[in-house]
Each structure stands twice: as C-alpha cells, then as structure tokens.
Amino acid sequence: MVEPLLSTDRLVKHFGGLLATDDVSIDVRPGEIHALIGPNGAGKTTLVGQLTGLLAPDSGTIRFAGRDITRLPTHARVRLGLGRSFQITSVLREFSALDNVALAVQAHQGHSFRFLADVRRDRALRTAAQGGLDAVGLGARAAMPAAALSHGEQRQLEIAMALAGEPKLLLLDEPTAGMGVEESQRMVETLRGLKRSCGMLLIEHDMDAVFALADRITVLVYGRVLFCGTPDEIRRHPEVRQAYLGEDGA
Amino acid sequence: MQPRNMIALLLLALLAVLPLLTQAFDQRYLLSVGTRIVIWSIAAVSLNMILGYGGLVSFGHAAFFGIGGYAVGILSAEGIQNGWLQWPVALAASMLWAALVGALSLRTRGVYFIMITLAFAQLVYYLASGLEGYGGDDGLNISRSRFAGLLDLRDKATFYWLCFALLCGTLWFCGRLANSRFGTVLRGARANELRMTALGFPVFRYRLVACVIAGAFGGLAGILIANEGAYVSPAMMSWVKSGDLIVIVVLGGIGALFGPLYGAIVFFALEETLKPFLDLLHKGWGEYWQIVFGPLLVLIALHARGGMASLLRRRDG
Numbered sequence: 305m306v307e308p309l310l311s312t313d314r315l316v317k318h319f320g321g322l323l324a325t326d327d328v329s330i331d332v333r334p335g336e337i338h339a340l341i342g343p344n345g346a347g348k349t350t351l352v353g354q355l356t357g358l359l360a361p362d363s364g365t366i367r368f369a370g371r372d373i374t375r376l377p378t379h380a381r382v383r384l385g386l387g388r389s390f391q392i393t394s395v396l397r398e399f400s401a402l403d404n405v406a407l408a409v410q411a412h413q414g415h416s417f418r419f420l421a422d423v424r425r426d427r428a429l430r431t432a433a434q435g436g437l438d439a440v441g442l443g444a445r446a447a448m449p450a451a452a453l454s455h456g457e458q459r460q461l462e463i464a465m466a467l468a469g470e471p472k473l474l475l476l477d478e479p480t481a482g483m484g485v486e487e488s489q490r491m492v493e494t495l496r497g498l499k500r501s502c503g504m505l506l507i508e509h510d511m512d513a514v515f516a517l518a519d520r521i522t523v524l525v526y527g528r529v530l531f532c533g534t535p536d537e538i539r540r541h542p543e544v545r546q547a548y549l550g551e552d553g554a
Numbered sequence: 555m556q557p558r559n560m561i562a563l564l565l566l567a568l569l570a571v572l573p574l575l576t577q578a579f580d581q582r583y584l585l586s587v588g589t590r591i592v593i594w595s596i597a598a599v600s601l602n603m604i605l606g607y608g609g610l611v612s613f614g615h616a617a618f619f620g621i622g623g624y625a626v627g628i629l630s631a632e633g634i635q636n637g638w639l640q641w642p643v644a645l646a647a648s649m650l651w652a653a654l655v656g657a658l659s660l661r662t663r664g665v666y667f668i669m670i671t672l673a674f675a676q677l678v679y680y681l682a683s684g685l686e687g688y689g690g691d692d693g694l695n696i697s698r699s700r701f702a703g704l705l706d707l708r709d710k711a712t713f714y715w716l717c718f719a720l721l722c723g724t725l726w727f728c729g730r731l732a733n734s735r736f737g738t739v740l741r742g743a744r745a746n747e748l749r750m751t752a753l754g755f756p757v758f759r760y761r762l763v764a765c766v767i768a769g770a771f772g773g774l775a776g777i778l779i780a781n782e783g784a785y786v787s788p789a790m791m792s793w794v795k796s797g798d799l800i801v802i803v804v805l806g807g808i809g810a811l812f813g814p815l816y817g818a819i820v821f822f823a824l825e826e827t828l829k830p831f832l833d834l835l836h837k838g839w840g841e842y843w844q845i846v847f848g849p850l851l852v853l854i855a856l857h858a859r860g861g862m863a864s865l866l867r868r869r870d871g
Contacts, residue, residue: 399741408753417760
C-alpha cells in the first residue's frame with residue numbers, strides 16, 4: 305500500500321463541552337481526491353482548521369508527506385506543500401487577478417525580504433502568474449481587480465493561487481459554494497484536470513460534484529467518522545443514506 | 555511620467571531651491587518652516603510605511619523623534635560630538651526600539667495595537683522626563699553634530715539642504731520598497747492577512763522588519779530635529795506629536811508615496827497662516843488655530859478619503 309500523503313491519527317478537539325472532532329483518523333493518498341461530507345455542524349470546518357494549523361488539536365497527530373506537522377504553524381505547512389482554498393472566498397480584493405497569483409508564486413519562491421527590485425518588472429514572476437491564470441481559464445482577466453471578478457471567477461482565482469505553490473495536496477473547502485450550475489461544472493472540470501498533479505481533500509455539499517470527482521468519500525457526523533468508502537459503497541450504505549443523503553439516496 | 559508625480563516633482567524642485575528664495579526675499583523665518591516641513595515629511599514617510607502600506611496604526615511614532623534626538627543629545631552632553639559616531643548610534647537605538655515594540659505590539663490587532671504603541675511611546679516620554687542628569691522636563695541644550703570639514707550644520711542653508719537630500723533619499727527608498735517583493739507582501743497582509751498566511755507568508759516577520767525599517771527613518775527625523783534647534787526635550791515625543799504625524803499621513807493620503815510630503819506642507823502652511831490670521835482677528839486666538847484645522851480634517855476624512863494625493867489625482871483625470 306502506498307504511504308498516505310496526509311493522515312490524521314485519532315484527532316480530538318473540544319470546544320468547551322462540545323466534542324467537535326471525535327477520534328478522527330482519515331488519510332489522503334497521492335493523486336487521490338478524497339471527499340469529506342457530512343451535515344452542517346458535523347465538524348468539517350473544525351477538522352480543516354486543524355489540518356491547516358489555525359486550530360490546535362487536543363490530542364492525536366497529523367502527518368503530512370512523511371512528517372509530523374501537528375504543531376507546525378500554518379505558513380510552514382504551506383511551505384511543505386499543503387495548499388488550501390477557503391470556504392468563504394478569500395482573495396486580495398484590491399489587487400489585480402495577476403497580482404494575486406504573482407503573490408502566490410512569490411510565496412513559493414522562498415523569502416520575500418527583497419526591498420528594492422520592482423515586482424512589476426519581474427518577468428519570470430509575471431509569466432508564472434499568467435500561466436497560473438491561464439490554467440484556470442482566467443487568462444483574459446489578468447488586469448482586473450479581484451473584486452471586479454464574478455463569484456465563480458474569484459473561486460477559480462483562489463484555485464490558481466493555491467496551485468501557484470505547487471502543492472502536493474490541496475484542501476478545498478466547498479469550492480463550488482454559492483455557484484450556479486454552469487460555474488459548478490466548470491469548477492469540477494478544473495479540479496478534474498488537476499488530479500494528476502496533486503492530491504485533494506474536498507469538503508463539499510454539492511453531491512453531484514462529490515460523486516463526479518471523489519475516489520473515496522468519508523462521512524462525518526457529530527465529529528465522528530461514520531463511514532469511509534468508494535462512491536459506490538457510499539451510495540449503498542444504509543446508515544449513510546439515512547443520516548445524510550436522505551431517504552431517496554443519490 | 556504620470557501627471558500627479560509631476561506635481562510632487564515640482565514641489566520637490568521648489569523645496570530644493572528654498573534657501574535661495576528665502577535669501578533673495580529676505581525671509582529667513584520661512585527657511586526654518588521649510589526645514590521643519592522637510593524633517594516632518596521624513597517622519598511621516600516613515601509612518602506611512604507601516605500605517606499606509608502595512609495598515610498598522612502606530613500611535614507612538616513620536617517616540618522615534620525622542621530616541622533619535624536623545625541619542626544625539628546624550629552623546630553630545632557626554633562630549634561626543636562626532637556625527638559619524640552619533641548618527642549610527644541614534645539609528646541603531648531607534649531600530650532596536652522598533653524591534654522591541656514591534657515584537658510585542660504586532661501580536662495584537664486594531665485598537666489594542668494603537669494602545670500598545672501609545673503606551674510604549676509614553677514610557678519613553680516619562681523616561682526622558684525623569685532623566686534629571688540630562689535636563690529632565692526642561693530638556694537639554696546640545697551642540698550640533700560635527701562632520702569635520704565636510705558639513706557645518708550651524709549654517710541654516712547647509713542644514714536645510716542636508717535634510718532635503720535625506721528626504722529625497724527616504725522618498726526614493728520608500729518608493730522602491732512599495733513595489734518590491736517585500737512591499738507587496740506588506741500591502742497584501744493589509745488587504746487580507748489570513749490569505750497571506752495561507753499562501754505561506756509568515757506575516758509577523760514581514761511586519762516586524764517593516765517596523766524596524768520605519769524606526770530607522772523615524773530615528774533619522776529625530777536626529778535632525780535635535781540638530782535643528784540644538785535642543786532636545788520630552789515635548790518632542792509627546793503623544794500629541796504622534797497624533798500630528800497620523801494627521802499628516804491621513805491628510806496627505808494614506809499609502810500614497812508623496813502623501814506625507816503634501817500632508818506636511820499643508821499642515822505647517824495652515825499652522826503658519828492660521829495663527830497670525832486669528833491673532834489679527836483677536837489677540838491670543840492664534841493659539842487655537844486647530845479649532846479651524848479640526849473641521850478641515852473632518853471634511854478631508856468625509857469627502858477625500860485618499861487625502862491630498864487623491865484630490866490631485868482627480869484633477870489630473
């Protein structure tokens with residue numbers, strides 16, 4: 305068996321009396337899309353917070369690319385290749401689309417303690433950033449301020465920024481949230497195209513997107529892993545159907 | 555060349571020949587106003603680096619006036635008048651202070667950051683007041699820094715030109731900084747700190763370095779103030795001065811390269827004209843010039859968010 309890229313071992317997180325993460329052990333293999341689903345309040349966001357380093361788990365460990373990253377700060381995890389997109393769109397609104405990606409490229413190129421050279425004349429940086437925009441179909445929007453892009457385009461921009469870091473694994477927190485059908489489909493296409501280059505942990509409510517993309521699906525309920533299996537297994541699982549997919553199934 | 559930079563360059567050209575003009579028209583007092591404008595511009599550019607580009611509202615920037623000034627003053631009182639020694643010590647002290655205050659205050663956000671920087675500045679203020687050996691509350695008369703054979707700082711025009719050259723250098727550096735990789739990270743962190751962290755930037759470190767850089771230029775302004783009046787006192791770093799610096803930056807245009815220069819010119823021009831004008835209306839009213847200045851600032855805040863820099867930009871279309 306291939307060693308997983310990301311794995312958690314018996315992760316626990318309390319908020320006061322609330323057990324938000326209850327003994328969670330999951331893993332993502334290289335090149336795999338692993339979807340995490342569950343009703344609202346199931347603890348998906350809390351789990352992502354611990355994976356990215358915004359929250360510290362009470363106990364348990366997180367391993368990524370062969371290292372224990374449980375206590376590593378966010379920026380160090382990103383450096384190791386753990387990229388993410390946000391549930392709520394998070395771009396630099398007053399920066400142009402190109403500048404957004406250029407910053408992401410810059411982050412990946414080592415430290416930015418360079419005080420005098422003009423970034424606007426840094427051709428390598430601009431070319432790489434333009435390439436990133438082209439990859440998500442935003443090439444023509446390069447000069448526009450991020451705030452002027454449509455919601456769907458901003459989500460695409462986020463993906464481009466996450467990819468600029470050449471991540472080994474992408475944490476995607478509801479990438480199709482708030483999108484129309486057409487935009488969702490475009491996002492699914494974009495993500496499918498990226499599958500070869502990196503693994504993904506996909507948190508998503510849109511079941512069409514989940515079943516279209518995921519190799520494996522983990523169902524989280526009340527902070528616990530209810531079930532983990534392939535999309536087919538999930539479809540057949542009676543408890544999952546009842547707890548999450550509803551009576552009719554998917 | 556963009557037209558709005560043309561205005562800035564014209565202003566700089568005018569400032570460059572100011573000593574010749576004040577001599578020709580026999581207005582020596584104007585030269586001292588000009589000197590203050592130039593020195594305060596340096597300090598305001600320094601504040602603009604962290605407030606404008608970094609989004610960090612430091613309410614303790616006058617502490618750098620004090621630290622730069624007192625470093626020169628104390629060395630001078632101890633018999634060390636060599637500028638080559640005094641100035642590096644003063645700059646190092648300012649940067650050290652910036653690193654210390656930054657390391658603690660940058661762990662907080664918003665109003666807490668403002669309060670902590672103010673508290674630290676007050677600390678230095680009272681420390682200086684307590685330095686009985688160096689004049690305490692009354693301050694300390696010093697002799698000006700000596701740069702043997704190279705410059706005579708007692709000569710008003712020479713001193714002015716030195717300050718002016720340093721302002722040009724400061725503006726040049728700040729302009730380069732703003733568009734450098736470092737400056738882009740700083741501006742990015744102001745726009746969306748969480749995003750920058752998620753991209754892999756240790757935002758705290760970048761902000762800390764920005765504070766230290768700003769501290770150096772703030773300290774430089776302090777050195778110059780001490781040399782301008784051959785005098786240092788706790789009053790030079792009262793919290794009112796920190797407030798004035800914020801006012802100048804806001805007035806000129808937050809985050810605009812030449813904003814601090816515009817702001818300083820308007821600030822001092824208003825002070826110098828409103829005072830005599832109000833005194834003319836009624837003797838003694840001049841002291842309250844800020845009664846007129848205050849509402850003006852409110853108007854700027856309400857109607858010209860980008861300060862003078864955005865007003866000039868609008869006119870140019």
